[in-house]
Amino acid sequence: MELFAYTRATDAEQAINTATSKDVRFIAGGTTLLDLMKLDVERPAQLIDINRIGLDAIEKLPTGTLRIGALVRNSDFAHHPIVQSDYPVLSQALLAGASAQLRNMATTGGNLLQRTRCMYFRNTAMPCNKRTPGTGCSAIEGDNRTLAILGTSKDCIATNPSDMNVALAALEAVITVRSASGSRDIPFGDFHLLPGTTPHLETVLVPGDLVTHVTLPAPRSKSKQVYLKLRDRASYEFALASAAIVAEVSDGKFSFIRVALGGLGTKPWRSHEAEAALLHRPADIAMFHRAADAALRDADPQSENGFKVELAKRCITHALTLATQSA
Amino acid sequence: MNGKDNPRNENSTGRVTRRSFLSQMGAAGATVTAAPLVARAQFATAPEETSSRGTQKIENAVPIALSVNGKSVRIEVDPRTTLLDALRETLSLTGTKKGCDHGQCGACTVHVNGRRINSCLTLAIMHEGDSITTIEGLGEPDDLHPMQASFVEHDGYQCGYCTSGQIMSAVALLKEPCGPADADVKELMSGNICRCGAYPNIVAAIQHVRQRA
Numbered sequence: 001m002e003l004f005a006y007t008r009a010t011d012a013e014q015a016i017n018t019a020t021s022k023d024v025r026f027i028a029g030g031t032t033l034l035d036l037m038k039l040d041v042e043r044p045a046q047l048i049d050i051n052r053i054g055l056d057a058i059e060k061l062p063t064g065t066l067r068i069g070a071l072v073r074n075s076d077f078a079h080h081p082i083v084q085s086d087y088p089v090l091s092q093a094l095l096a097g098a099s100a101q102l103r104n105m106a107t108t109g110g111n112l113l114q115r116t117r118c119m120y121f122r123n124t125a126m127p128c129n130k131r132t133p134g135t136g137c138s139a140i141e142g143d144n145r146t147l148a149i150l151g152t153s154k155d156c157i158a159t160n161p162s163d164m165n166v167a168l169a170a171l172e173a174v175i176t177v178r179s180a181s182g183s184r185d186i187p188f189g190d191f192h193l194l195p196g197t198t199p200h201l202e203t204v205l206v207p208g209d210l211v212t213h214v215t216l217p218a219p220r221s222k223s224k225q226v227y228l229k230l231r232d233r234a235s236y237e238f239a240l241a242s243a244a245i246v247a248e249v250s251d252g253k254f255s256f257i258r259v260a261l262g263g264l265g266t267k268p269w270r271s272h273e274a275e276a277a278l279l280h281r282p283a284d285i286a287m288f289h290r291a292a293d294a295a296l297r298d299a300d301p302q303s304e305n306g307f308k309v310e311l312a313k314r315c316i317t318h319a320l321t322l323a324t325q326s327a
Numbered sequence: 328m329n330g331k332d333n334p335r336n337e338n339s340t341g342r343v344t345r346r347s348f349l350s351q352m353g354a355a356g357a358t359v360t361a362a363p364l365v366a367r368a369q370f371a372t373a374p375e376e377t378s379s380r381g382t383q384k385i386e387n388a389v390p391i392a393l394s395v396n397g398k399s400v401r402i403e404v405d406p407r408t409t410l411l412d413a414l415r416e417t418l419s420l421t422g423t424k425k426g427c428d429h430g431q432c433g434a435c436t437v438h439v440n441g442r443r444i445n446s447c448l449t450l451a452i453m454h455e456g457d458s459i460t461t462i463e464g465l466g467e468p469d470d471l472h473p474m475q476a477s478f479v480e481h482d483g484y485q486c487g488y489c490t491s492g493q494i495m496s497a498v499a500l501l502k503e504p505c506g507p508a509d510a511d512v513k514e515l516m517s518g519n520i521c522r523c524g525a526y527p528n529i530v531a532a533i534q535h536v537r538q539r540a
Contacts, residue, residue, distance in 0.1 A: 003387060006406045006452055027453070034409070034448050035429050047406075049453055075442075079504055099518020100503065101496065102430055104442045105449065235517035 001037050008049040015050050015210055016180055022207045026050045028071055029105035031098070032114050040124050041115075041131055055109075055212055058082065064218030070109030070211045074164065075100065077108055086219035089244050092227035093167035093262075099236050109211035112165065112175065112191070113203065116158035117238055118147060129155045130199040137199075145304040146240065149312070151266040152300050156199030159263060160192065161238050166262035167227055168214065169270045170244035176213040177205065183212070192267035199266075223248045223256065228319040230263075230311060239263030241312040243319035247283070254278045259295065259320075264312050271295040274316060283324040285317070292316040391455050395420070396464025404451050411435045413451035414461060422462035422491045426520070433519035436492040436499075437461050443499035445518075462491035465498065473536050474498050481532035485523035493519045497533045501540060509534065 009015035015026060023045035027033055036042040055069035058080050066082060077083060078094035098106060120126040120138035127135035139147050139157050148159040173188045186204060193201050205211070229242040242262035248255045259274040274295040281287050292313035299309050388403040395418060402417050411428075414420045414437070423446060426434030430448040437446045438460040466472035471479070474497050484490040496519050505511050512530050521529065 001407045004406065006389070006450075008455075027450075029448075030450065030453070031430055031445075031448050034450065038429065047450075051453060075503075099433065099445075100500070100515050101433060101436055101443050101445045101518045102448075105444050235514050 002043045004044050005046045006049065009053050011053050012055065012178060012210055012212060015048050015053055016178060016208055018048050019208050024048060024207065026210060028107040028110045031102050031106045032110060036115060039122055041122060066216040068108050068214045070107060070213060072108045074103040074106045074111060078103065087171060087216055089170060089225035089227045089246060090167040093163040093244060096227060096229045097163035108214055111162055112211060114162045117161045118158040119143060121158055130158055133200045141303055143304065144302040146238065147302065147305055148264060148266045149299040149301045149305055149308050150264050150269050151194050153195045153197065155197055156195035156266065157302060158199065158266060160265060160267050162268065163229060163239065163242065163262055165268035166242055166244045166260045169260035169268040170246050170258040171216050174215045175211060176215065177209045178212045179209045189270055195266050220246065220248060220256065224323045226319050226323040228315055228322065230315050241308055241315040243315045245319045245323040247323045249283045249324055253280055253282055259316065261295065261312065264308060273297060285321065288317040288320040291320065389452055391452055393454055394458040396460060406450065406452055408451045409447050410449050410451045410454055411446035414446060420461050420463050424488055424491055433496060434489050434492040436495040436519065438495060438499060443496050462495060465494065472498065477532040477535045481528045481535060483529040483532040484525050489519060489521045493521065493529055500533065501537065
């Protein structure tokens, strides 16, 4: 690990005013950042510790929305009574991620920015366009079994590893970002970027931006919600495929449906295609299959991850079955 | 462990114990890197040199104050020092183990302000003023924490390397939301890997304590 200057911020404003260069990193839980610093993938010149600036509350706002501070730990987020009752897909997704120890450390803001687990990104001896732009992608034609099949480009097929992000995509969360010039709200779907020819750019954030809150829309009290995660072992493993479903069925048909996928996309993957295939249509297995086909129509598998196409379809179909069975 | 008279190569009867010997070896490894085998051999016969470790000047060192196992401590560490390395190398609390050093195995699990975390993925300087509990703070050989006693009773280990992390996780689990079933325990213990595969006995040890609580 390379030497860095360390400062402890006392409030958000101080943190933002200190973070003026791209060599600065905010550190909260540290579960991604320190891991990558030990690998020399991240080499910040300065770390700003934001663990003591507040932003650690979950508040129900008068509008019915739920506002979550960026420094709320994943475990507190998952076990919050309002999250458990009104946004169960999110609680399930958070608890499906990492381990109890890591969830006690990892924060809401940090999880939004979780980096890929692509082994080539994590290995400084290998070319990687995300880590070192222009060096090439080692994963294409390399060891790509766990990597993305949706939203890929010729320059990058790295998977977004977060479970929380998948639920936030399905719930249409809004991310509040503060900078020296003020606060702005970013719809979840606009926050992460596709790799395209610039895989090193993962979000719309720029140096000096600090994620302060995530806000969930007012709960849909009649909705059924499911997070289904498929992986190589039963726990403590990243998704090969996962699905977050928020569904409302009336008279046997979907009156509201949100489908988001994890472990499959280069960013948290909202499947508008699956939603369009389901909305106002019967909640039955034939329709689930059609939605799953629609969701994977543009899948672009690599040499070792072709199995994910079928796995993803079964994941979506089963998650929809669970979400409508419990109705 | 880090006594002024530096008796770490001997117990009260003057016998070199396995634990004190390994502690010496660890200290030697931390002090010299150029010719470790030669230096370690020298160290085995010159233990007094270990005391110089505490006075070595650390470049860019920052002072931090922590509470560790109920005692206030002030240490100086390089900013890059993880909490795990500060506990093991600076405070000589070697009960907490370094396994993967990347948050993937759980051997380094300690409690910070009552919650379990991976001490390898956090910097010591981020914990100014925090209360840390390690396996050394849980119980004593003649006064074991009920979870330690249960691990002994249920044979919840083989090689023992993951055990302190397993026990720290298990003790924290007692205060966390956790269903009654073995499956619930397994899920919440999944961040602690055991290469020996002592899992059934670990689950039995934890369930024994939970059922008696």
